[in-house]
Amino acid sequence: MTETTDSTDTTRQAQRQLKVAVIGARGRMGAEAVRAVEADQGLTLVGAYGSKDDLGDLGGAEVAVELTVPDASPANVAHCVERGIHVVVGTTGWDEGRLDALRRQLSDAPPGATGAGVGVLIAPNFAIGALLLMSFAAKAAPFFESVEVIELHHPAKVDAPSGTAARTAAMIGRARSEAGCPAVPDATTHDPDGARGATVDGIPVHSVRLRGLTAHQEVLLGNAGEMLTLRHDSFDRSSFMPGVIAAVRAVGDHPGLTVGLEHYIGLT
Secondary structure, three states, rough: OOHHHHHHHHHHHHOOOHHHHHEEEOHHHHHHHHHHHHHHOOEEEEEEOOOOOOOOOOOHHHEEEEOOOOHHHHHHHHHHOOOOEEEOOOOOOOOOOHHHHHHHHOOOOOOOOOOOOEEEOOOOOOHHHHHHHHHHHHHHHHHOOOOEEEEEEEOOOOOOOOHHHHHHHHHHHHHHHHOOOOOOOOOOOOOOOOOOEEEEEEEEEEEOOOOOOOOOOEEEEEEEEEEEEEEEEEEOOOHHHHHHHHHHHHHHHHHHHEEEEHHOOOOO
């Protein structure tokens, strides 16, 4: 019995080939990512860093998972890219200016762990259900006159609208533009307090911050006499972990910048 167990343990250790570091490991999402990496037999956790820690060489990591805050994320990602470390980014706040700067850095980066270019994934959401919702919404949007997005999160979230909502609105806006759809109808001319919410790529987006919530989103699509409602709910951060692990495994095979995990899992 002892000999069999030792053989099994040796086999499992041999399978732990991909070295992973988590940046932001003391946050709720980061702590969940640490547990997910440690539980995966194909991954080895080589470092768990707080948002203010000295990252150094990240323990020799081949892939870093970056889960901090918008103000810290670009510098953390740049640190990884400079060292040829692939990065999976779940931090929001990556606007076009930051993405363009990252693209320029990646074009000059050293080879990554695979010998190809460094890969960076910016993922507004890792939940597979959320990715499906975004894909379904973009597909449905050209068939409806009106579209609005409502995102609901816990009150500790620092940015609004959420990265998922902004990404959803961008996908919807692009789908409607490609289909030649007119602007969504809205007769509002007086809204001094911003009750109509934000407008992202021509799509109204509303943010709710409520104690007890985790991460939730609805897309409302309307025509005369009908409405289609698409909704996704993440009740626990564990719902994001299958997507995080899938991204960690795939990022090295996608040199350069990718925005959206959907590109790795066949939803585009």
